[in-house]
Structures are given as C-alpha cells and as structure tokens.
Amino acid sequence: MPxxxxxxxxxxxxxxxxAAIVLEPGKEYLVQTRLEPIVKEEGYDSIASYLSKMRSERGFSSMHSKVIDALTxxxxxxxxxxxxxxTLKSEILPEIIKRRSQEKKFAIWSAASSTGQEAYSIAMLILENFPQxxxxxxxxxxTDLCSKAVNKAQEGLYSQLxxxxxxxxxxxxxxxxQEEKQWRIKEDLKRMVSFRQMNLIQNWGSLPTFDIVLIRNVMIYFEVEVKRRILGEIRKVLHPEGYLxxxxxxxxxxxxxxxxxVSVGQSVLYQSKLLADQNPTDLMRN
Ligand SMILES: C[S@@+](CC[C@H](N)C(=O)[O-])C[C@H]1O[C@@H](n2cnc3c(N)ncnc32)[C@H](O)[C@@H]1O
Structure with missing residues (x-):
C-alpha cells in the first residue's frame, strides 16, 4: 500500500x-521502497503500523535509527x-609530511565515510607511497550517521562486487x-583507520585537529544553511594550513x-581564508 x-x-x-536530509514532495515512492524492508524485517504488517509505533516511542529509539539507516x-x-x-599522492601528502616532520604525526578525516572505502583508500595510498x-x-x-555503514566499515569486509x-x-x-566469496581488510591497514557514528548536524564531540578533511557527496543532500554551518565547524577542526x-x-x-x-593538479581543494588574515602561529592548535 502506498x-x-x-x-x-x-x-x-x-x-x-x-539528519538534514531533504525529501521533496514526489519522493513518496523512494521513502516507501526504503522503508518496506525494515517494516518486513521487524514483523509489522504495513509502513503505517511501523510508523504509528515509532511515533509512540520515547526519544530516539532503535526504530528511529533503523529509519535513518534506511533513508541514507x-x-x-x-x-x-x-x-x-x-592530488593527495603528488601534492598534498608530500606537503603535509614535510610540514609535520618534527611531530611525526598527522590526521585525516573522512566525514560521511559510508562503508569505509574512502578511508581505506587513503590508508592504502599512504602505505604504498610514503614508507617514511x-x-x-x-x-x-x-565517521558516518548510518550505523549499518559504520559497522560494515569497522568490519572491513567487502563483496566481490x-x-x-x-x-x-x-x-x-x-x-x-579472501574469506569465501568476500574480501577482508588485513590488520596492518585496518589499524590505521578508525570509524565511529557521528551526525554532522549534531554536536561533533571531541575530534583531533585534522590536516586534511574529506567531506564528499554528502552536503549535496543538505540545505544551504546547513552546509554553511558545517563548513564553519570544519574550519574549527582543520589545521589552519590544512586542506578540505x-x-x-x-x-x-x-x-x-x-x-x-585552490587548484591543485586536476582537483579543486579549499583552504581557510582566515589563514591569510591572521598569523598562522596564533591559530596553531597542536
Ligand atoms: C553518498 S555517501 C558518500 C560517501 C563518501 N563520502 C563518498 O564520497 O564516496 C553519503 C553518506 O553521507 C551519510 N550522511 C547523510 N547524512 C548525514 C549526516 N547528517 N551526518 C553524517 N553523515 C551523513 C550517509 O549515511 C552516507 O553514508
């Protein structure tokens, strides 16, 4: 039933x-096809009965979380x-590694990491190209809002497809x-990456200062005001000379x-302009 x-x-x-997810009128069918599997899995006879129970739940229950997972x-x-x-390989990582040669540490954030492929790709790129x-x-x-995606990323188990x-x-x-028909990330790679659930529109909790932030293909779903707020928050956790x-x-x-x-190779990246206006050493956070 629709x-x-x-x-x-x-x-x-x-x-x-x-979640700041915008569902325009006309997306009824999409919502329906996303919700039907959880309604079935949870043993309800219709979307209406699932939602009626969900509305009566106190606070943010597992029913709410399942719906969020289904809608992402x-x-x-x-x-x-x-x-x-x-660009990371040829320009950005060499620059960051040079800049960090004293502390011998740097941090990268894959925001909205989904099932982890972006974060693991970066880890492989580092192991392959920067033995130093x-x-x-x-x-x-x-980090990602969808708990199912975060669990999969943590597990590091991928299908052939x-x-x-x-x-x-x-x-x-x-x-x-290889594990039967699937592929599991080996420990040395997995050790470099950690995943956790995080909603970009709620309090981010404690995060390190990052040298690089990737937040790709998620803000397209958000309204301009939300994008602006998130971009402002990113400046607070990005090193003043870091890249977005x-x-x-x-x-x-x-x-x-x-x-x-900033155009680098075939990519356009972003740096905080506030760097140009202030003494970078005043802004250094670590
Ligand atoms: C299309 S995927 C992009 C994944 C990856 N960044 C990439 O470019 O391949 C979008 C991801 O954003 C996550 N997402 C959507 N709304 C979010 C929010 N409010 N906070 C955090 N993550 C969110 C979804 O769960 C989904 O995994």
Missing amino acids: ISPSDFEYIREFAREE TNETLFFRDFHPFE VANWEVEIVG EVNRGLPLPLLAKYFK FLGASETTMNIDSDWQP
Missing part, C-alpha cells in the same frame, strides 16, 4: 530534523573520482584476504566566503 500523505510528511520532517544513501567506492587521490611515515602516528578517522569497483588488483592482493576536499559537484562558493578554492 505511504499515506501524513506518514510521508512525518518522515520528511523527521529526516530533515534528525550509502553509495561509495574505492578511490572514488580518482583525481582527489592523485611507517613509524609516524597517522590517524585516519571515518565492491572490490571490483575502483580497487586496483595489486592492492586487493596485497591488503585483503569536497565532492566533484560540490563547492563552498556562494555558501561560505571564508574558504579559498
């Missing part, structure tokens, strides 16, 4: 409030878009071990003028 207008309105409001789009792949990784940081403290943090998407064969052979990567179709332009686009 989702009723009032149930759709409830879900629309819920998705906007809880977790599309991702290894080395997505290729160029950002080329083998004994450094390299922290790669992946998933490893076929973007992962060069030599890297598959070197960093994964957005998705191929995303930009800070006309949203937040305190970011400076």
Whole structure:
C-alpha cells in the first residue's frame, strides 16, 4: 500500500530534523521502497503500523535509527573520482609530511565515510607511497550517521562486487584476504583507520585537529544553511594550513566566503581564508 500523505510528511520532517536530509514532495515512492524492508524485517504488517509505533516511542529509539539507516544513501567506492587521490599522492601528502616532520604525526578525516572505502583508500595510498611515515602516528578517522555503514566499515569486509569497483588488483592482493566469496581488510591497514557514528548536524564531540578533511557527496543532500554551518565547524577542526576536499559537484562558493578554492593538479581543494588574515602561529592548535 502506498505511504499515506501524513506518514510521508512525518518522515520528511523527521529526516530533515534528525539528519538534514531533504525529501521533496514526489519522493513518496523512494521513502516507501526504503522503508518496506525494515517494516518486513521487524514483523509489522504495513509502513503505517511501523510508523504509528515509532511515533509512540520515547526519544530516539532503535526504530528511529533503523529509519535513518534506511533513508541514507550509502553509495561509495574505492578511490572514488580518482583525481582527489592523485592530488593527495603528488601534492598534498608530500606537503603535509614535510610540514609535520618534527611531530611525526598527522590526521585525516573522512566525514560521511559510508562503508569505509574512502578511508581505506587513503590508508592504502599512504602505505604504498610514503614508507617514511611507517613509524609516524597517522590517524585516519571515518565517521558516518548510518550505523549499518559504520559497522560494515569497522568490519572491513567487502563483496566481490565492491572490490571490483575502483580497487586496483595489486592492492586487493596485497591488503585483503579472501574469506569465501568476500574480501577482508588485513590488520596492518585496518589499524590505521578508525570509524565511529557521528551526525554532522549534531554536536561533533571531541575530534583531533585534522590536516586534511574529506567531506564528499554528502552536503549535496543538505540545505544551504546547513552546509554553511558545517563548513564553519570544519574550519574549527582543520589545521589552519590544512586542506578540505569536497565532492566533484560540490563547492563552498556562494555558501561560505571564508574558504579559498585552490587548484591543485586536476582537483579543486579549499583552504581557510582566515589563514591569510591572521598569523598562522596564533591559530596553531597542536
Ligand atoms: C553518498 S555517501 C558518500 C560517501 C563518501 N563520502 C563518498 O564520497 O564516496 C553519503 C553518506 O553521507 C551519510 N550522511 C547523510 N547524512 C548525514 C549526516 N547528517 N551526518 C553524517 N553523515 C551523513 C550517509 O549515511 C552516507 O553514508
């Protein structure tokens, strides 16, 4: 049975409030197809009865969490878009490694990491190309709202189809071990990356200062005000000379003028403009 207008309105409001996900009128069918599997899994006879129980729950229950998981789009792949990784390898990581040669540590945030392919791609890229940081403290943090995606990223277990998407064969052979029809990330790679659940529109809790932040293909779902707020918050956790990567179709332009686009190779990255106005040493946080 199609989702009723009032149930759709409830879900629309819920998705906007809880995850900043915008569901325009006309997305009723999408919502319905996303909710049907959980309704079935949880033994309810209709979306209406699931939502009626969910509405009566106190606070944010596991029913709410399942709906959020179902509404997020977790599309991702290894080395997505290729160029950002080329730029990391040829320009950005060499610069950061040089800058951090005294402390021997740096940190990278894959925000909205989905099932972890972006974070693991960066870890592979570092192991393959920068043997000099083998004994450094390299922290790669992946965060995502969707608990199912975070669990999968933590587990580091991928299907044949998933490893076929973007992962060069030599890297598959070197960093994964086969488990029946699936592929598990080996320990030395896994050790470099940690994942946790985090909602970008709620309090971020404690985060280290990052040298690089990648927040790709998630803000496309958000309203301008939310994007502006998130971009402002990122400046607080990004090293003043650090770099921000957005998705191929995303930009800070006309949203937040305190970011400076920088063309590097075939990529456009962003740096905080506040750096140009202030003495960088005043801004250093570690
Ligand atoms: C399309 S995927 C992009 C994954 C990866 N960044 C990439 O570019 O391949 C979008 C991810 O954003 C996450 N997401 C959506 N809303 C979010 C929010 N409010 N806070 C954190 N993550 C969110 C989804 O769960 C999903 O995994």
